[in-house]
Amino acid sequence: MYRWFDERLSLSRFNKKFLNKAFAVHHSYFIGEIALFAFITLVITGIFLTFNYEPSIRTVKVAGKAVSAAYASVLYIDSLPFGRVLRSVHHWSASIMIAAAFIHLLRVLVSGAYKRPREINWFIGLLLLVVAIVTSFTGYSLPFDAFSATATSIGYGIGTSIPYVGEWISQIIFGGEFPTLHSIPRVYALHVLWFPLILMAILGMHMLVMVKQKHTQPNYARKVAPGRILGVPLMPQQAYMSTVLFLLYLAVVFFIAGAYIAHPIEVYGPPTASTPAVKPDWYLIWVYGILQIIPGDLKIPLPFGAVMNSEFIGSILVPGILGLAAVLLPFLDTRSTKMRYMELPTKHPVRTGVTFALLAFLITTTLAGWKQELGLSAGQLWFIILGSSLLTYLVVYYAIIFFWGRPSKEDAGAV
Ligand code: HEM
Structure with a gap:
C-alpha cells in the first residue's frame, strides 16, 4: 500500500527530506x-461546542425565565454528558495557550533565538500571540451572560477609541454598538471560523520557517558535537516524545478542567441593566490595570478633529509601544550573524535584566487591576510599577555580575 502511494506521491522523497x-x-x-497542543485541543473541543451552541440573542424561556438563546444553549451544553467538562477544557486551553506562548516568547528572548536569521519567526510569533489573545477575547461574548456582556462592551469601547478608524473597526467586528441583534452571529463567525483559520495559517508558517531554518542548538551540542547539528529525527523519536507530551497535556488539562470548572455561567446569570464590576481574564488584567491608573478624562487632540483618549492610551498605545520595541529588537541586537547555539541568560545581563523588569511591569500593572480593593492611589501605584521595574532590572543585572562575573567581550552583544 505504501509503495502504491509512493509511486504516485513520491512519499520517500518527502520522508527523506522532512521526516x-x-x-x-x-x-x-x-x-x-x-x-x-493547547491550540489543537481548542479546535477539537470547539467543534463539540459549535454543534450545540446557538449564536443568537433571540429570547427563549428556560424554567419560566426569559433568557437569550445563546445563554440557554450554553446551559444546554453544560447539561450534556461531559459537556461542562469539555467547555471547561476549552476555556482552560485558551488560557494555557496564551500562557505557554508567552513563556515560549520569554525563552526565545532570554536565549537570543530572535536574532538573525530567526527574525521572521520572531515577528510571526508576535503576531501569533496577538491573534491568540484577540481570538480568546471574541470567545468572551458568546455565552451572553452578565460577564460577557460587560467584557465585550469594554472591548467595543476600546475598538471605537482608535483615532480615525475606531468606529469603523468596532462596527465591522460587533455589527453595531454591542449588543445588537447582529453582534453575536458576527463575533461567533470571527471566533469559530476566521480567527482560527488565521491562527492555523500563521502557525503553519511558524512551523515551516522553524523546520527550514533549523532549531537553535542547545548548549550541550557545542560540547557533544561541536559545529554539527545535533538532534533526533522527527520520525519516530520526536513524534513519540510529542505524542507522550500531548497525552500528558490532555491528562493534566482534563483534571484541572474537571476540578475547577471554568466560567460557570449560572454564577454570572443573564445580562442585567446594571453593569456588574467584572475584570477581564488574567492575561488582560495588566491592560485593565493601566486603565485604572491613568486619568479617565485624558484627551489628546489630533489633527482633523480626532482625539486620543485614555482608553486608547491604556489599552492600545502602551501595549503597542511594547510590541514595537519587540519588533525592533532583532534590528537593535545584530551582533550575532548566524546564531546556532542558545545563548545563556547569565552571559547577557542587560537583556536578562530587561526581561525580568518587563515581568515586574506586567505583574505590578496586573496588581493595579485591584486598585479599589487595594485602596491605593494612582500615584502610589505608578510609583510601585516604575520603582519595582527599575529595581528588578538593577537586582538581576548586578546579581548576574556578582555570581557569574562580567560577560566577556565575545559574549556581551549589543543587548
Ligand atoms: C500560539 C503560539 C505559538 C506556538 C504554538 C509556537 C510554537 C513553536 C514551536 C513548537 C517551536 C519549536 C520548539 C520551540 O522552540 O519551543 C517554536 C519555535 C520558535 N518560536 Fe514559537 N510558537 C508560538 C508563539 C511564539 C511567540 C509569541 C514567539 C516570539 C515572539 C515565537 C518565536 C519563536 C522562535 C524565534 C522560534 C525558533 C526558536 C529556536 O530556534 O530556538 N513563537 N514555536
Whole structure:
C-alpha cells in the first residue's frame, strides 16, 4: 500500500527530506509544543461546542425565565454528558495557550533565538500571540451572560477609541454598538471560523520557517558535537516524545478542567441593566490595570478633529509601544550573524535584566487591576510599577555580575 502511494506521491522523497529532520532536544523547546497542543485541543473541543451552541440573542424561556438563546444553549451544553467538562477544557486551553506562548516568547528572548536569521519567526510569533489573545477575547461574548456582556462592551469601547478608524473597526467586528441583534452571529463567525483559520495559517508558517531554518542548538551540542547539528529525527523519536507530551497535556488539562470548572455561567446569570464590576481574564488584567491608573478624562487632540483618549492610551498605545520595541529588537541586537547555539541568560545581563523588569511591569500593572480593593492611589501605584521595574532590572543585572562575573567581550552583544 505504501509503495502504491509512493509511486504516485513520491512519499520517500518527502520522508527523506522532512521526516528525517534532526530536532534538537531541550526541555525548554517543549513549551512551544504545549502552546501547539493547547491550540489543537481548542479546535477539537470547539467543534463539540459549535454543534450545540446557538449564536443568537433571540429570547427563549428556560424554567419560566426569559433568557437569550445563546445563554440557554450554553446551559444546554453544560447539561450534556461531559459537556461542562469539555467547555471547561476549552476555556482552560485558551488560557494555557496564551500562557505557554508567552513563556515560549520569554525563552526565545532570554536565549537570543530572535536574532538573525530567526527574525521572521520572531515577528510571526508576535503576531501569533496577538491573534491568540484577540481570538480568546471574541470567545468572551458568546455565552451572553452578565460577564460577557460587560467584557465585550469594554472591548467595543476600546475598538471605537482608535483615532480615525475606531468606529469603523468596532462596527465591522460587533455589527453595531454591542449588543445588537447582529453582534453575536458576527463575533461567533470571527471566533469559530476566521480567527482560527488565521491562527492555523500563521502557525503553519511558524512551523515551516522553524523546520527550514533549523532549531537553535542547545548548549550541550557545542560540547557533544561541536559545529554539527545535533538532534533526533522527527520520525519516530520526536513524534513519540510529542505524542507522550500531548497525552500528558490532555491528562493534566482534563483534571484541572474537571476540578475547577471554568466560567460557570449560572454564577454570572443573564445580562442585567446594571453593569456588574467584572475584570477581564488574567492575561488582560495588566491592560485593565493601566486603565485604572491613568486619568479617565485624558484627551489628546489630533489633527482633523480626532482625539486620543485614555482608553486608547491604556489599552492600545502602551501595549503597542511594547510590541514595537519587540519588533525592533532583532534590528537593535545584530551582533550575532548566524546564531546556532542558545545563548545563556547569565552571559547577557542587560537583556536578562530587561526581561525580568518587563515581568515586574506586567505583574505590578496586573496588581493595579485591584486598585479599589487595594485602596491605593494612582500615584502610589505608578510609583510601585516604575520603582519595582527599575529595581528588578538593577537586582538581576548586578546579581548576574556578582555570581557569574562580567560577560566577556565575545559574549556581551549589543543587548
Ligand atoms: C500560539 C503560539 C505559538 C506556538 C504554538 C509556537 C510554537 C513553536 C514551536 C513548537 C517551536 C519549536 C520548539 C520551540 O522552540 O519551543 C517554536 C519555535 C520558535 N518560536 Fe514559537 N510558537 C508560538 C508563539 C511564539 C511567540 C509569541 C514567539 C516570539 C515572539 C515565537 C518565536 C519563536 C522562535 C524565534 C522560534 C525558533 C526558536 C529556536 O530556534 O530556538 N513563537 N514555536
